[in-house]
Amino acid sequence: MEGLVDEMIRGTRFLEAAAVGRGDGVDEMISMYHVSISVSSILATIEQGPGSMSSEAGSARRALERFDGKVHPEIMGRLDGAISRERGLLESGGGGSYDRLRALMSAREFAGQYGRNLQD
Numbered sequence: 001m002e003g004l005v006d007e008m009i010r011g012t013r014f015l016e017a018a019a020v021g022r023g024d025g026v027d028e029m030i031s032m033y034h035v036s037i038s039v040s041s042i043l044a045t046i047e048q049g050p051g052s053m054s055s056e057a058g059s060a061r062r063a064l065e066r067f068d069g070k071v072h073p074e075i076m077g078r079l080d081g082a083i084s085r086e087r088g089l090l091e092s093g094g095g096g097s098y099d100r101l102r103a104l105m106s107a108r109e110f111a112g113q114y115g116r117n118l119q120d
Contacts, residue, residue, distance in 0.1 A: 004042050008060050011039035015063040018071060026107045029075050033114050036067050068118055076115065079108040 018032045043060045083104045089096030 004046060005056055008039055008042040008046065009056060011035045011042070012056075012060045012063045015039060015067050015071075018067070026103050029079070029107055030110060032067070032071065032075070033111060036064060037114075040064055072111070072115060072118075076108070076111055079104060079111060083108060 014035045015032070018035075039060050043057060043064070047057060083101065086096050086101040086104060088094070090098065090101065
């Protein structure tokens with residue numbers, strides 16, 4: 001259980017930093033979602049176990065709420081804008097990249113699925 005708590009704390013710190021730093025690259029955005037999913041799963045496991053870890057669990061819960069409520073919508077907006085820009089470049093012959101557009105659209109779909117799971 002201690003390893004899970006350590007992993008949750010690392011993930012919580014990452015999400016707290018992500019709420020401030022907000023990496024612009026697709027890989028950074030996807031990493032934020034992976035960490036969020038991991039922290040959420042670990043938190044659920046820890047909360048079902050014996051003992052009280054309210055301080056660590058509270059920090060993790062707050063970081064997840066901040067990510068879900070603020071960072072996730074911002075990422076969605078940035079992805080939508082980047083997809084529009086990349087499409088515009090491709091349509092105008094301005095040097096856009098189909099590979100970049102595909103990566104952005106895949107990231108947008110992944111983030112959209114995350115958002116739909118928040119609503120369930």
